[in-house]
Amino acid sequence: MTATIVTIFLVVYLGMILGGLPFLQLDRTGVALLGAIALISVDAVGLEEAAGSIHLPTVILLFSFMVVSAQMRLGGFYDWVTHRFVSLSFSPPGLLGALIFGVAALSAIFSNDIVCLAVAPVLIDACQRRRLEPMPYLLALACASNIGSAATLIGNPQNMLIGQTLHMPFFAYVGEAMVPVTFGLLATWALITWQVKGRWSAPASAAGTFDEAARRTDEVPLDRWQTTKGLAVAAVLLVAFLVGPWPREHVALIGAGVLLMSRKMHSTRTLGLVDWELLILFMALFVVNHALQQSGVTAAVIADLAAAGLHLDQLAPLFGATFALSNLVSNVPAVMLLLPLAHHEMAGPLLALVSSLSGNLFIVGSIANIIVVDAAARRNIGIDWRRHATVGVPVTLVTLAISAVYLALRVHFGASGG
Template identity: 65%
Template sequence: MTTTILAIFALVYLGMILGGLPFLQLDRTGVALLGAIALISLDAVSLQDAVAAVHLPTVILLFSFMVVSAQMRLGGFYSWATRGMANLPVSPPWLLGLLILMSGALSAVFSNDIVCLAVAPILAEACIRRQLNPVPFLLGLACAANIGSAATLIGNPQNILIGQTLQLSFAGYLQQAMLPVLLGLAACWAIICWQSRGNWQSSAPLPATPQLRSSDEQALDRWQSLKGLAVAAALLGLFLFSPLPHEQLALTGAGLLLMSRKLHSARMLGLVDWEVLVLFAGLFVVNHALQGTGLPATAVAWLAAQGVQLSEPWTLFGATFVLSNIISNVPAVMLLLPVASHELAGSMLALVSTMAGNLLIVGSIANILVVDAAARHGIQIDWRRHARVGIPVTLATLLICAAIFALRL
């Protein structure tokens, strides 16, 4: 049975690397789900053990903040904030700076993927109207959303997983992450400004001003937006100062928002990213099965005998960066969590896995969402154009993180 489990694990993580499996219409979520189904069907994992393997607090917290983000999107807050920022009479470098601050701050609370999904179409349309080259701004949005999401334990799925699994202090992590995130946002702004100097207006003809889809822009509903902001602010306050379990608090907040006289629950739940939740569940089951074979512990012991201590901070730093760009950050974090024993391991995993997502387009769902939104507006951002920004931003932010961790160690 160990051979069967190892084969299924290898196929699932091959799917994480390739984004699917050859000859099958499966994405990463489909591969993870199929792997969990295969393990249960072959009795490699019992149904009871599979259910127990899913870390419910992580899934509940992730789901709850998806509901909060859905409230903000349906209330038109993201569209209103983006359009207001884009219409300010400031120079392009200052506009980029405001965009980076806004997207970084929003991503720290409402998830980088949701922010990019909501902001990118409005931003592309606003840049075209102002006859600005939209590419630096769209790349700034993607990079800043990834960097900003590292500021808290609710900014992205991998941070939620790390915080819940390692029982990290919300306030303690915020203190550790704030400086590298702020410096990272500043570095992102400086790099894009330096690359775009003299080229803020596009040399090529811009596409015609597009008609936004109804799903791209929502009219501002002040009451619904205020409800979402109030719940988010209350949750942040409770996370900082209350000992109550975060998942219970967040679920309560989501329940309050679902009790609406105007926004139907079907619309709210329709904006929940169920695929991410299924991806988590599938990977939990697959990783649990592998852990049960004892092979990961044997591999870690073998590496230690060769002088490679994965629990050592700098080895963990490098392994997180490499794995995050091979199999994506959530699967990488799941693999490395069992060796995260150092007192700084949790913050290192969260910061490095998130910053690494800027390297290439496929390194983060947020990058893909921005590139897809640009393509719908006739703006082409290929992997080379993204890499021109993504690689130096990633190296700069990781260098900042490394310097700060070196001082703390």
């Protein structure tokens, strides 16, 4: 049975690497789900055991904030904010800075994927109106959304998983993450500004690419009531997370329920923006990883690596493993694999920061990157892997270096502040 479990696990994670399986119409979610089904089918995991292996608080928290973020998108909040940013009478570098920090703030509270989905088309049209080259702003949008999502335990799915599993205090983590995130955003602005070398204006040939019909189709007008309702619920949730004794998933689920009770916005519209595939991916990977851990293979591999001098529960090897696995199998599966090794008091912040920041390396490292690239393609703006890498690679290396230095200083001077 152990050989069967290991084989299924390896096939699933091969699918995570490839984004699917050869000759089959499966994406990562389909591969993970098929793996969980196979494990149940061969009695490697019982039905009740499979259900029990799913970390329900994380799934509930993720679902709840998908509802909150969907509310903000349907209320036109993201479109309105984007228009406000690009209408500022800033110089192009100043506008880039405002965009980077604004997107980061949104991504720290709402889903970075939905933020990019809503902001990208509006940003492109606004840049074309101002005759600005949209490329640096689009790359900044992708990078800032990933960096900003690292600032809180609700900024992205893997951070939610880390926070819920390790029972990390919300405010304490924000305090840890704020320094590397802030310096990372400043470094991102400096790197992109340096690469542009003053060439901010779009070529004259690009002036005719503005598509007014596409703009009207994509743009969501501001609904002040729905936006206020969403912001109020988000604010209450943040306050509850900071000072309340209640479980985060309970409070978040109540907030989602409040938003779904609407006289004007049908629940099908809100639930239609929930990323059900991501939720299924989470649940299936919980089952697959649980089966491997129960087989004893994981413990044996960790012991063998430790005997060879590689102690993955120590911060430096954990840092490297998180970076490598996040780019190999993507950040959520990587975090699921490494969470059992998070014994050090700084392991939680390390996992959250490194897995989030690693997403900027290549286009496929983050769903947010893919969303921005797809939005650009629909406006006839090509961002291939080479163009993305010219920004993504240095941004990733610099932000990870900043995080490494910060974490090293925190450990050296005492994680508890001593």
